Amino acid sequence: MSEYFYGDRLFTALEREEPAAGMLLVAAPGMFSPEFARSIVLIVEHNESYTFGVVLTERSEIAVYNVLPEWLPAVAKPQALYVGGPVSPQSVVGVGVTKPDVIIEEHEPFTRLANRLVHVDLRVQPHEVTELLDGMRMFAGYAEWAPGQLQDEIERGDWYVAPALPGDVIAPGSADLWGDVMRRQPMPLPLFSTFPVSIEDN
Template sequence: MAEPPPITAGRLLVAATALTDPTFRRSVVLIAQHDEEGAVGVVLNSPGETPVADILEKWAPLAGEPAVAFFGGPVALDAVLAVAVVPRGDPEGWRRIRGSVGVVDLDTPPAVLADAVRGVRVFVGYAGWGAGQLEEELAEGAWHVVDAEPGDVLADRPGALWRSVLRRQGGNLAMLATYPDDASLN
């Protein structure tokens, strides 16, 4: 069996079918940072109901569809952060994670980024792991580490992201995309 890709910023954690914790069940997490102190990421496929305009009115025009705040994870639910896709360049107010995906400095006026970004996704809270915690979860088989594509961040159908990311992996991971929501009904 091949070694999984290393956990690095810009990769995805895709919840294994055995991960039944309701917070992360069938989640797709973009890793924003990973080092010896732990990891930080945001859940890409958990849209909320609150419009971005209700939280960050000035950023609403740049929000990708659906233009709602997403549940980024269970840590710091009073924190808001944003991730954007920037096809070219390194505009002020944006820090590259990997490829064309990066974190937005929400103190930057949106007009500075307006012409550079393809879209912004706003998250309330984030997912966090202490030193070695994520590696332990990987060893337990809770997650699959896969490469991200820029379209993952701004998926217009975030509810289908878990299946679509697995499907494009091929092999055994692609077969998991067909795993039923409730295996006991199978």
């Protein structure tokens, strides 16, 4: 039944933002791809060659302590490894929230994504950046789109593009991030904030 709702293309009737680093991809209610159902993806890089980002909504059962213990002091609670996407699950991507007074451009390990949101170069020593961050997340793997692929999916109504807030990256484990992001979008999106992963389960 979800395919009939999805066919309404809820997002295609709304004013659109362009995808860019630091923006969110909000999965459409009734998303066809089960791995992206009720997901929020933070775009880390977007250019003519590809787009890559990390899924903010899928926490694994693996503790950061077990795989990257040296980074534990910088990681926000819950201190678990998140599943960033299906591509290269053995690689880790770090995204952080800087403290309010940090000038991002003055720190080489940081690449600005949005206000206080940074892509963290994990090749540095953790102590070089820990004091500059209010928290960070570690993502195993990432999501990637070939040239034109993401734009096609947006045009089809698969994704809504929205600005990211710092709290989206380090949201508490109990938060319903997809619902919270939907609630702050223009109408009628807040009305769909409680839409389930599968409409058959409602």
